[in-house]
Amino acid sequence: MSILAKVTAVWGAPDSGKTTFAVKLAAAIYDNYNSTVMLVCPDMETPTLPVLFPNAKRDDLSSIGAVLAKTDVTKDDVILHTVSIRGMENFGVVGFKDGENKYTYPSFDEVKVRALFAALTDNAQVIVVDCTSSLSNPISAYAVKYADEVIRIAAPTLKSISWQSSQLALYADPVYKLDRQIQGLNVPDGELYMPLEEARAHIADVRFSVPYCRAVKQQMLDGKLWKSVKDRDFNKKFRALVEKVV
Ligand SMILES: Nc1ncnc2c1ncn2[C@@H]1O[C@H](COP(=O)(O)OP(=O)(O)OP(=O)(O)O)[C@@H](O)[C@H]1O
Ligand SMILES: [Mg+2]
Numbered sequence: 312m313s314i315l316a317k318v319t320a321v322w323g324a325p326d327s328g329k330t331t332f333a334v335k336l337a338a339a340i341y342d343n344y345n346s347t348v349m350l351v352c353p354d355m356e357t358p359t360l361p362v363l364f365p366n367a368k369r370d371d372l373s374s375i376g377a378v379l380a381k382t383d384v385t386k387d388d389v390i391l392h393t394v395s396i397r398g399m400e401n402f403g404v405v406g407f408k409d410g411e412n413k414y415t416y417p418s419f420d421e422v423k424v425r426a427l428f429a430a431l432t433d434n435a436q437v438i439v440v441d442c443t444s445s446l447s448n449p450i451s452a453y454a455v456k457y458a459d460e461v462i463r464i465a466a467p468t469l470k471s472i473s474w475q476s477s478q479l480a481l482y483a484d485p486v487y488k489l490d491r492q493i494q495g496l497n498v499p500d501g502e503l504y505m506p507l508e509e510a511r512a513h514i515a516d517v518r519f520s521v522p523y524c525r526a527v528k529q530q531m532l533d534g535k536l537w538k539s540v541k542d543r544d545f546n547k548k549f550r551a552l553v554e555k556v557v
Pocket of ligand 2 (some may be wrong): 329330331436
């Protein structure tokens with residue numbers, strides 16, 4: 312990966328808040344550091360573009376699958392298939408579109424994914440990857456292996472604890488550098504009691520936590536996740552995180 316660009320992979324248990332965290336991190340870096348930021352959403356089982364842009368027409372969204380389907384992945388092609396947001400120059404999103412799945416395009420291997428990241432790092436200073444929990448997704452697998460930094464998200468739930476206990480055992484190979492991943496605890500639900508302290512006892516080495524924020528949950532439903540929220544506690548946490556990441 313380019314020495315100029317920094318790639319951060321966000322990985323972790325299903326439903327733990329990875330997409331929310333990745334978007335908020337990318338937007339916070341963009342807001343605070345005036346950098347060119349790319350958010351990569353590799354999910355082909357639940358394509359992310361229609362979730363992040365519910366108000367866009369299908370034809371206005373461009374799929375990264377079309378880039379990976381070609382023999383060569385070029386920088387210009389990646390730019391052409393990047394979704395931009397009005398009012399956010401130098402912030403781009405690449406991902407899959409509504410209705411797509413792993414059979415929509417020819418399958419692609421690590422060589423193609425490496426070329427994709429080379430093009431991305433040519434285009435942007437900061438890349439944030441919203442990895443799928445399952446690393447059978449080749450873009451997520453590449454990001455978790457080769458990103459400059461992997462932030463692993465868990466929620467204080469039995470589901471997150473079960474996922475960590477099952478999946479981390481699969482990635483003991485040193486290429487995954489599990490010991491260097493940064494563990495965070497995110498609270499995705501405010502309605503029910505979630506045993507935060509108990510979760511900390513099961514999820515080793517929690518380095519930071521992200522509080523529940525009702526406005527953020529609403530933003531996801533409205534397709535406005537990159538907008539800021541008026542929540543001091545939440546914003547303070549993200550500012551501190553951005554300082555560590557950038
Ligand atoms: N800190 C938070 N405050 C409020 N709501 C949150 C927070 N984090 C996540 N959520 C909500 O929790 C739910 C799951 O979040 P999200 O989709 O980001 O999880 P995910 O880990 O990406 O899920 P998946 O495994 O399906 O990709 C969403 O409704 C989201 O709005
Ligand atoms: Mg997600």
